[in-house]
Amino acid sequence: MTSATSLDVVPEYCTKPVVIFGCGNILLGDDGFGPAVVKELHASDIVPAWATVIDAGTSVREFLFDIALSEQRPVLIVVIDAVDIGRPPGEVFEISLDDIPVVKVSDYSLHQAPTSNLLRQLRDHCEVEVVVIACQIGQIPDEVKMGLSPKVEDAVTRATQLIEKRFLQRDRTVKPTIEAKKG
Amino acid sequence: MGKTITIAPVTRIEGHAKVTIELDDAGNVAETYVNVVELRGFEKFCIGRPVEELPRIVTSICGVCPWHHHLASAKANDAVFGVTPPPTGTKLRDLCQSIAFCSDKILHFFFLAGPDFVMGPDADYSVRNVLGIVGSNPELGQKVVRARHLGTQMLGIASGKSIHPVTAVPGGFSKPLTEKERNRIMPMAQEVLEFAKFAISFAKENIFPKYAEEINSIGVIETGFLGTVTEDGSLNVYDGKLRLMKPDGTYEEFAYDQYTDYIAEHIEPWSYLKFPYAKKWGNFNMDPEGPVGIYRTNTLARINVCDKMATPLAQAELEEFREKFGRPAQQTLLYNYARLIELVYNAEHVVELLNDPGITGKETRVPVTPRAARGVGCVEAPRGTLIHDYETDDNGMVTNVNLIVGTTHNNAPINMSVKQTAKSLIHNGNYDETILDKVEMSIRAYDPCLSCATHKLDGTLPVWIDIVNSKKERIDILKNTP
Numbered sequence: 001m002t003s004a005t006s007l008d009v010v011p012e013y014c015t016k017p018v019v020i021f022g023c024g025n026i027l028l029g030d031d032g033f034g035p036a037v038v039k040e041l042h043a044s045d046i047v048p049a050w051a052t053v054i055d056a057g058t059s060v061r062e063f064l065f066d067i068a069l070s071e072q073r074p075v076l077i078v079v080i081d082a083v084d085i086g087r088p089p090g091e092v093f094e095i096s097l098d099d100i101p102v103v104k105v106s107d108y109s110l111h112q113a114p115t116s117n118l119l120r121q122l123r124d125h126c127e128v129e130v131v132v133i134a135c136q137i138g139q140i141p142d143e144v145k146m147g148l149s150p151k152v153e154d155a156v157t158r159a160t161q162l163i164e165k166r167f168l169q170r171d172r173t174v175k176p177t178i179e180a181k182k183g
Numbered sequence: 184m185g186k187t188i189t190i191a192p193v194t195r196i197e198g199h200a201k202v203t204i205e206l207d208d209a210g211n212v213a214e215t216y217v218n219v220v221e222l223r224g225f226e227k228f229c230i231g232r233p234v235e236e237l238p239r240i241v242t243s244i245c246g247v248c249p250w251h252h253h254l255a256s257a258k259a260n261d262a263v264f265g266v267t268p269p270p271t272g273t274k275l276r277d278l279c280q281s282i283a284f285c286s287d288k289i290l291h292f293f294f295l296a297g298p299d300f301v302m303g304p305d306a307d308y309s310v311r312n313v314l315g316i317v318g319s320n321p322e323l324g325q326k327v328v329r330a331r332h333l334g335t336q337m338l339g340i341a342s343g344k345s346i347h348p349v350t351a352v353p354g355g356f357s358k359p360l361t362e363k364e365r366n367r368i369m370p371m372a373q374e375v376l377e378f379a380k381f382a383i384s385f386a387k388e389n390i391f392p393k394y395a396e397e398i399n400s401i402g403v404i405e406t407g408f409l410g411t412v413t414e415d416g417s418l419n420v421y422d423g424k425l426r427l428m429k430p431d432g433t434y435e436e437f438a439y440d441q442y443t444d445y446i447a448e449h450i451e452p453w454s455y456l457k458f459p460y461a462k463k464w465g466n467f468n469m470d471p472e473g474p475v476g477i478y479r480t481n482t483l484a485r486i487n488v489c490d491k492m493a494t495p496l497a498q499a500e501l502e503e504f505r506e507k508f509g510r511p512a513q514q515t516l517l518y519n520y521a522r523l524i525e526l527v528y529n530a531e532h533v534v535e536l537l538n539d540p541g542i543t544g545k546e547t548r549v550p551v552t553p554r555a556a557r558g559v560g561c562v563e564a565p566r567g568t569l570i571h572d573y574e575t576d577d578n579g580m581v582t583n584v585n586l587i588v589g590t591t592h593n594n595a596p597i598n599m600s601v602k603q604t605a606k607s608l609i610h611n612g613n614y615d616e617t618i619l620d621k622v623e624m625s626i627r628a629y630d631p632c633l634s635c636a637t638h639k640l641d642g643t644l645p646v647w648i649d650i651v652n653s654k655k656e657r658i659d660i661l662k663n664t665p
Contacts, residue, residue, distance in 0.1 A: 011332055027228070027243050057243060059346050065290070069328035143224025 014070040018051035020078040023060045027144045030137035030152045033082040040160045076129045082137045089138035090151030092159045210612025215602040226584040242347045250283035251564035253348045259571040260353035262558025264551035271544030272355025277421040278536045281529040286334035287565040288526035293327045330378040333371040355548025372533045379530035383523040402515035402600035402625030407478035408487045416490030420563040426488040439561035458595045469595040471603045480567025480592040482521035487511035497528035553579025564589045593629045600625045
């Protein structure tokens with residue numbers, strides 16, 4: 001064993017107060033919404049040093065398990081994802097983990113908040129605040145197809161602005177809590 | 184009245200499956216089906232694209248195995264372009280392959296299958312998950328997460344990106360490993376090796392002895408096995424020849440670009456996923472009482488087909504394993520034991536590669552020129568032999584793609600194991616959650632990645648049981664959540 005690596009071995013997604021994950025498969029149309037928002041967040045240069053933004057693609061589980069087991073954890077996790085819950089396509093909104101109906105959890109669906117139970121465990125047992133910012137998809141193709149539909153494409157900038165306003169303007173290292181959830 | 188029990192979805196595996204158990208009029212198992220969903224249309228999506236783009240695109244197929252798809256695709260590109268990477272390029276690919284293997288083995292054993300063992304299959308559902316492990320053994324949880332962090336960091340240093348890799352290119356690897364980078368990675372690799380030694384000792388002392396009965400009863404079926412070995416018969420996860428072993432231990436070997444001469448794909452109307460089988464063994468049959476053509480891949484298969492391990496500690500573990508279980512070992516739950524032997528091997532192999540002076544060579548790739556050709560690339564992915572088969576036109580544009588992923592090889596064996604388990608545990612219509620969880624346990628041992636199309640993982644997803652009569656009318660629902 002060595003201690004030489006002990007200081008730099010804990011990844012940013014465990015040490016930064018705010019971690020934002022864009023989730024989804026870019027090969028499946030509107031399911032690529034989360035990664036698209038991450039791309040715009042990086043391009044717009046608005047991410048402060050105390051936050052990290054990650055394109056988790058289809059691998060968000062890799063990160064969440066590690067956070068659950070880590071001694072150091074973020075104060076706030078924001079998950080950006082495409083969902084299908086019957087709202088107008090392109091609508092961006094926050095979903096409470098408690099509002100994800102159990103029936104949706106067991107349905108096979110490409111466009112649903114990922115790892116909802118693991119996120120609940122992080123919130124309930126690890127004292128991590130978890131927020132899901134979702135976009136109602138237009139259509140998920142039956143077969144592999146890249147690219148967002150026009151209404152979801154338009155939603156990328158709105159979601160980016162919402163995330164900046166809600167989570168990236170106030171220094172979380174000073175007061176590591178978030179405001180009450182919006183409806 | 185005959186009735187059907189449906190378990191949907193199976194928890195803690197990547198993707199989703201719906202398990203259907205049909206009972207006959209006496210309440211005994213008549214038939215079982217594991218229905219799966221997969222990413223469809225990928226092959227068609229690739230047609231018309233420059234073949235050199237595929238190593239970057241295929242990393243989005245699967246959130247679990249991006250490195251293995253990346254490397255299989257790069258090897259298929261080598262074959263299409265007709266080039267051989269320089270030794271350093273091959274070593275760097277091999278290094279990343281083994282680091283990724285280590286991370287996956289740790290993830291699966293401790294996070295996905297491990298909870299069944301660490302907590303026990305009869306433990307309350309609310310604690311039989313990853314946080315249950317932490318709660319019962321916090322020190323273990325910290326060791327696990329640190330080892331995984333080290334793996335991520337090593338891949339980041341060696342390749343720039345750990346999640347969506349881009350560094351394997353047609354003809355080699357896009358960047359050399361500097362001496363400074365090697366010196367940074369080495370202590371991390373040594374620490375992962377120490378963890379691997381701890382993990383297998385921990386499991387042998389604290390976990391496997393408690394479950395001897397389950398190991399010898401759950402999901403036990405008799406099949407052949409497929410895996411990659413080197414010329415001297417050693418297990419290898421990056422390159423070699425394919426060895427197809429019959430249940431009696433005899434085998435034949437072939438170059439992986441000849442796979443279509445040995446493997447055919449059966450189709451069932453109730454499953455999207457094909458059922459590969461050894462076509463020289465006879466007509467496909469996955470009845471557990473008399474299977475024909477069925478082989479398995481993944482950890483247990485690799486451990487069975489190889490003659491030896493190329494590293495000393497893994498070799499000692501293999502000898503101990505064979506002393507206990509013989510060769511080939513057929514017990515499905517031994518996948519978990521084999522997984523830890525592979526962890527030891529890959530951790531040793533990473534240190535071995537880092538000690539190789541050639542790993543920091545400057546020549547990591549050779550130039551390539553488009554041509555019309557067919558090229559097959561193959562690596563061992565954590566879930567089994569992964570085959571990428573491409574054809575291109577004169578301009579190097581893709582004209583045909585065929586992929587066989589690890590879980591697909593195991594489709595028939597998974598179905599057989601479920602049937603065997605269900606038959607042994609459900610009698611006269613009597614079943615409860617413990618019995619049904621053991622059915623799931625027999626599936627999870629294969630570590631199936633049933634749908635690379637979905638990024639959902641529902642850590643404590645409820646088990647839902649639909650009971651329907653012989654007319655397919657639902658007569659009851661059993662579930663373990665409100």
